[in-house]
Amino acid sequence: MDAELADVLDTCWRLLGRGAADRRSPMHTPVVASVDADGRPQARVMVLRAADRATARLRFHTDARSPKCAELDGAAVAVTLYHPGEAIQLRLAGAARVVTDGAEVDRIWAAATDFARRAYLVEAAPGTPLPGPGSGLPAGVDGRKPEAPELVPARANFALVMLDIGEIDWLHLAQDGHRRALFTLGDGGWAAGWCVP
Structure with a gap:
C-alpha cells in the first residue's frame, strides 16, 4: 500500500477510535444497517463503544431481547459514519456476532x-407496544439512579455486538475534488486502492 493510502487508513482508525x-x-x-428475516433493510443509530484496529473490530452494546440481535448475529452488516468537520464519510462492511x-x-x-x-432493566423487549409514552423501566426505577442490588x-439483558470489519470505504468531500479509497482486509492485511468518488 502506498504512503498516501496508508495515511488514509490511519485517518479512518483515528476517527473510529475517537468516535x-x-x-x-x-x-x-x-x-448500523442489516436485513431482517423478511428481506427488508433495517437501519438504526447505535453508540460506538470500541474500535480496535489490531483486530479490525467495532463493539456496540444492546439489549439481548431486541429484534436487532437476530438480524445482526452472524449477518453481513453495514455501518455508515460521517464527520462534518473533516468532511469524511466512512462506510464499513463486515460480519456481526452477538455475545x-x-x-x-x-x-x-x-x-x-x-x-x-439501568437501560437494561426495561421490563419488556425493545419494540414492545406500550399503552402510552414511557421508558419501559419499572416504576420505582424510572427517573432515578438504581441501587446495585436492583x-x-x-x-x-445485556449483549455485545461485535463487528469484524472486512471493508472500509473512505470518502473525503472537498470543493477542489472529492477523493475516495477502498480498503479490503484479507489474509495478508489491508489491500487498498483509489476509486472514483
Missing part, C-alpha cells in the same frame, strides 16, 4: 455506570 472514546464526536453514533455470556461481557458490564446499566437482573 468510540468521545461521546461528542460525530462518529460516536453511526448508523451475551463470557468473561469479556462480564468485564464490560462491570465497568459500566449504574445509569448505563441492577442484578439487568445483566441477563
Whole structure:
C-alpha cells in the first residue's frame, strides 16, 4: 500500500477510535444497517463503544431481547459514519456476532455506570407496544439512579455486538475534488486502492 493510502487508513482508525472514546464526536453514533428475516433493510443509530484496529473490530452494546440481535448475529452488516468537520464519510462492511455470556461481557458490564446499566432493566423487549409514552423501566426505577442490588437482573439483558470489519470505504468531500479509497482486509492485511468518488 502506498504512503498516501496508508495515511488514509490511519485517518479512518483515528476517527473510529475517537468516535468510540468521545461521546461528542460525530462518529460516536453511526448508523448500523442489516436485513431482517423478511428481506427488508433495517437501519438504526447505535453508540460506538470500541474500535480496535489490531483486530479490525467495532463493539456496540444492546439489549439481548431486541429484534436487532437476530438480524445482526452472524449477518453481513453495514455501518455508515460521517464527520462534518473533516468532511469524511466512512462506510464499513463486515460480519456481526452477538455475545451475551463470557468473561469479556462480564468485564464490560462491570465497568459500566449504574445509569448505563439501568437501560437494561426495561421490563419488556425493545419494540414492545406500550399503552402510552414511557421508558419501559419499572416504576420505582424510572427517573432515578438504581441501587446495585436492583441492577442484578439487568445483566441477563445485556449483549455485545461485535463487528469484524472486512471493508472500509473512505470518502473525503472537498470543493477542489472529492477523493475516495477502498480498503479490503484479507489474509495478508489491508489491500487498498483509489476509486472514483
